[in-house]
Amino acid sequence: MSVPVVSVDRSSPVPLYFQVASQLEDAIRSETLPPGSRLDNEIQLARRLGLSRPTVRQAIGYLVDRGLLVRRRGVGTQVVHSKVRRPLELTSLYDDLGAAGAMPTTTVHRLDEVDADPTVADALAVSPGTRVVRLERVRHAEGRPLALMTNHLPTGLLDLDVPALEAKGLYQLLRENGVHPHLAKQAIGARTASAREAAALGERRGAALLTMTRVAYATTGQAVEYGAHVYRASRYTFELTLVER
Amino acid sequence: MSVPVVSVDRSSPVPLYFQVASQLEDAIRSETLPPGSRLDNEIQLARRLGLSRPTVRQAIGYLVDRGLLVRRRGVGTQVVHSKVRRPLELTSLYDDLGAAGAMPTTTVHRLDEVDADPTVADALAVSPGTRVVRLERVRHAEGRPLALMTNHLPTGLLDLDVPALEAKGLYQLLRENGVHPHLAKQAIGARTASAREAAALGERRGAALLTMTRVAYATTGQAVEYGAHVYRASRYTFELTLVER
């Protein structure tokens, strides 16, 4: 399989390897390069693009790391089967559902400042009793409640307001304010609904609930968000793709 | 912070960059290089090791990809805070628990061959009705039941026998037979226990259960295992680390 239109712009500030990788990724996602097809070998590709082999290798390696391509020595580089392609790995539930077309809405029930209890303090790596921002929301999809979400954030990280939270979601607001969560530790469990939770979510008491707690960290290692969420198991599952490296 | 003892063996078949990366990883995990400490710059490191800068960069890049180091232009390369280090991402539950010291045991309840129902056929990408291997196990930890596990595999992939399964676990047997799952898609949900499940797991009827279904794929994209597992939520949670890239 020959490679489709790929060209580079040397006057662009975008690194050459990234230009190549982006165009290859587009070609793969649009199936211009169908699953299983072979790329030209690195030497030819480099010559055709007027680049060096290391640069082309960097572009290919970038896509290999992201699971779009596989390299086999002596054989070549192929587009992986679409079934095993990896999705984005750190998104908020809002993004998840938005992408799936379920059109969720969020209602902020509480937005204030409290003293960190031991659990929150440990998660955010602050001293117990430190003032932190507390956020309680209810997520709805298709007009019915889906999840109860409680978050705690360090004070001073950013200014939150209710309309923006309801319109954009917490993660988008974080990113718009220059806070880029890049890593999160999550624990997923289950329990039965208390009477209060059942009422809030429209489930029967004793219904199964999915629980998720998460601590998100910025590139610097600073904890930026602690969340304790509860989902209706009848309407939600976590889907994830795991990779062995 | 200066770098500890790192040396390379040019007569070894192990790539130089990998030798360096492994030794750095050991130093990081043993806290010889504590979190936050800075590595020497790439030029000095290369000169000290008698390697070129690209080789040293490859070693560092390897560890950056794995979340052990962060690079910042103009600043240097630092060991990330241990709280945010990423664990291995594709292991079986057996590995998980074994590492945590809970010493699990497994009992095989059924190992036979059946016709694939539509769900199994879809997961393994075979035609419905194709003969597949069925495996049902119960996992115990600390003498009490923990999970019911049902797996389906393509026939002919490997020969399974009960003693080996109970001693080593499915994933280890797969790897020993040259089948290397490198990617899995999982869905995690919850539901309440049926009377039969409750009895098998030692829970009350209506107790919350965690459910996990998984399809694992080999490097080639071939589906190698479909699993539908049920865990006692009172004794198990899924812990995972997500990464934004």
Added chain:
DNA sequence: TTGGTCCATATGTCCGGACAAATCGTTGAC
């Protein structure tokens, strides 16, 4: 037919060098 050897091919590893760009502390002008 079967098995092993050889060879072309493609990726894997490594080198040495060059310049670009981000960061941060210092210096100097106002």
Added chain:
DNA sequence: GTCAACGATTTGTCCGGACATATGGACCAA
């Protein structure tokens, strides 16, 4: 005293080349 400009430091990108090694097919011999 404040702030902007500068410069040292360090990683980011890119080049051109060399040799190593795994793969798979073709060829040849038993």
